[in-house]
Amino acid sequence: MMNKFYSAIDYGSNTALLLVVRATDDGELIEESEVCRITRLASNQHDTGTLNPEGVNKALAATDEFLAHLKKYPGKIYGVAAATSAVREEGEKGRFMSSCASILGGEPLVLSGKEEAETTFLGASSDQSRECFSVVVDIGGGSSEIGAGTPSNCVAAESLQLGCVSISQKYGLDKPYTQKDLESAAKAAEQIVKPVADRIKKSIGHEFSGNGLSLIVSGGTATTLGAYHLGLEQYDTKKVHSLEISADVVDRTLKQLCSLSITEREACAGVSEGRALVFPAGLVILREFLRQFGSSSFRISTRGLRFGLVRKLQIGQLEPTFMLEGRL
Secondary structure (H helix, E strand, O other): OOOEEEEEEEEOOOEEEEEEEEEOOOOOEEEEEEEEEEOOOOOOHHHHOOOOHHHHHHHHHHHHHHHHHHOOOEOEEEEEEEEOHHHHOOOOHHHHHHHHHHHHOOOOEEOOHHHHHHHHHHHHOOOOOOOOOEEEEEEOOOOEEEEEEEOOEEEEEEEEOOOHHHHHHHOOOOOOOOHHHHHHHHHHHHHHHHHHHHHHHHHHOOOOOOOOOEEEEEOHHHHHHHHHHHOOOOOOHHHHOOOEEEHHHHHHHHHHHOOOOHHHHHOOOOOOOOOOOOHHHHHHHHHHHHHHOOOOEEEEEOOOHHHHHHHHHHOOOOOOOEEEEOEO
């Protein structure tokens, strides 16, 4: 039987990402490749209220590149493109959507915050046992998402208007920063995370200590921290996925980065170009989630929204937004 390929494109606030997976005869999804391009689509959006024009051009260029990459695979590829926080907050999103549609042949989905949280949970919890109860946190550029439940039943999901792009710019974490800068950013994060964390804990009827709950964190902040912690000169998904990281490592990394310029951050193993601007802000948000859930560690998932999207394609919960024929 010929392999069936699925793909997902995620237009985020800081990045555009492509995932390609292969479905085996027994339905298992095997990750074939990922491509990430920094776009900064939401750069200064909190001041202007609009998408960054240069970021839009970079996102469209990334789309062309993604399609060229997909054509390397044999047979038909079933794809779904989705836009998240930056685009759903954009008042004139139609222009971006129509430009994407002219390249892809169909408009991307614009996910609501709850849809993004539920889909991310589906992806990040997909390799857990059926009975395992997990809490999944994803820290994005414009928003952060949280979901809780078992792999087949997400019982609580919320999206928070808290992302590493806006926090980075507002509190000066996109340059060498002080302890005072960190404290200001942490206070802002606490005001948003705490009420959501309280609602999640109440809705699932569990406390987050001593009850066997698994805290999973997906997204660029978590994967960058894993690569940085391991000192990876070249990113390796297999080494980062399922890596357990302690809260102490988060604190230590924030201290290590505080005096570094963007150029110096980019020179650190594991910190990619474009991620250096928002990495400390993402860690501040991550630290607040850990604190609110009383967790001393978490596990990294390299799966998340894109894996959840292709899973929904596979089981018929989503229709493809684009399809193309790869090489014969």
